[in-house]
Amino acid sequence: MHWLFEPGIWSNAAVRTGAGVGVVVATVSALVGLFTVMRSQSFAGHALADVATAGGAGAGLFGFSPLAGFVIGSLLGAGAMEAIGVERVRQRDVATGVVLGGATGLAALFLYLITLSSSSAGSTQSILFGSLFTVSNSSFGVIAVVAAAVCLALAALGRPLLFVSVSPDAARARGVAVRRVALAYTLLMAVTVGLSAIVIGSVLSTALLIGPPAAALRLGRGLWTTLALAVALGVGAVGFGVVASYDSYYWWPSHRALPVSFCVVALVVLELVLVNVVVRTTRRRDAGARV
């Protein structure tokens, strides 16, 4: 089992911090992401990730912390999308597309300027694809506080959000402030995408937001079970992704370790595939039993 659970793994401070950050962020992403999937806002989530890229690149250029860059960038993107108008699904699509295009262009400019003016090795790589093992202990504290705040806000927003997400028209008829609930949720999603960008990079950050909740929803259980499943799948992907990345150092004689972000995203995709296979075979069996 040496190749799977290398004994020294938890004595490595960078890995401990990285795994802690990963578990916290995976939990928030799964909780927030469940509503993203239910509300069909995956595309908006991805656009926020692109704005987060611009934010992270801007932070790298001007010497701010990447977390601040990701979160602030993503929040500005959410604000822009709301300002353009996201009330109807069709408008939402256009607004999202416009913000996505503009933000990616800005990210290209910032990343180019970084190569010309700063001396940061590999900022492009770590902004786009994450750098979990270099997260400092002090950032871990900030991430945990932000994550807890998002969870509390989501709990407060939960009931109206669920109502609005399931049937917006009925919610509006009952006097729920649909627009305000949607705005509040988009802001929560923006912060979550920013957090996720720290773990697996801004480009991949929606994988944690969408993947585990989509797999959990596919299993078709009640709300609480689905939330728990989503968290378990997200935490599992990040936890085993960290372990796999660390252990991959020993898999080849060259000691070329696989990037954490690749391992995490590969496990998210694997979970989705496995859940789909399980669901299909059980349905077929059920259908066969009924005949």
Added chain:
Amino acid sequence: MALALTLSVSALTLAGCAPTRGPSGAIEVVGAEVQYGDVLAQIGGAYVHVTSIMNNPNTDPHNFGATPGVARSIAAARLIVQNGAGYDSFMNQLEAASANSSRVVISVAALRHQTAAANPHFWYDPATMPMVATALTGDLVRIAPAHAAYFRARETTFLREWRAVTAAVASARAQFAGRRVATTEPVGDYLLSAMGLTIATPFRFQADVMNGIDPSPQDIVTQQRLLTGHAVGALCYNAQVTSPVTQSLVDLAAANHVALVAIYETMPRSLHVQSWMLAEIAAVRDALAHGTSTRSIA
């Protein structure tokens, strides 16, 4: 070295200007890196106009992208000295884009028969610059035979001055051979090896930092133990290119009283190649002999 020469027109200031014209009749020459541009200037003297492309010690050369101004300088050049081995591959693309049969390109990697070297920082090898000087003198003589004696005299001066560098390397080798040092990148490895030092940092770690990817946690721990266990006499870090990983190593070395040596990847503009190498050698000597850190040589 009384060489009052217009060295290096920055790529950025060039963008949007007319193609560079030197003093009338001057040969347009390009050094892809400012350290090669410096040798071109020292030997070409009054008869060349040098443009150095990568000339800013505050940027990461591995991430350099060419601007339109750079393309114009290359199109106008009669002689180009570039590093090769993938360090400045944008040069090949720009040369291909403005094909010119009378232009001569010197690739230092090719001179050294090392076109696929894992460590492309050839200018840190004390054997490289004399080779470059001799090769470019030959080409300058072919381009402007009328000034052959002038170029050859300056080549002789350069080679004579360079002997101070080889002498400093030899005396450091006599004093420190076998001592261990840690590095963040392979930038100065050729010089450190020539001084007889053992580079204790795994090459994989150095290459990861050089290539802008995160080294594995295992390699970072190996590196940290070299510093906390005082298994090395100095940490020779790339002063020009930092990342959270290299910054934390520099801090760790300082906290553990391991001497720091700033290795410059690109020649500081206030120096010449000879004085630059002598300054780096002196910094390593200070670290190993007295435990003194050198965090800036410019």
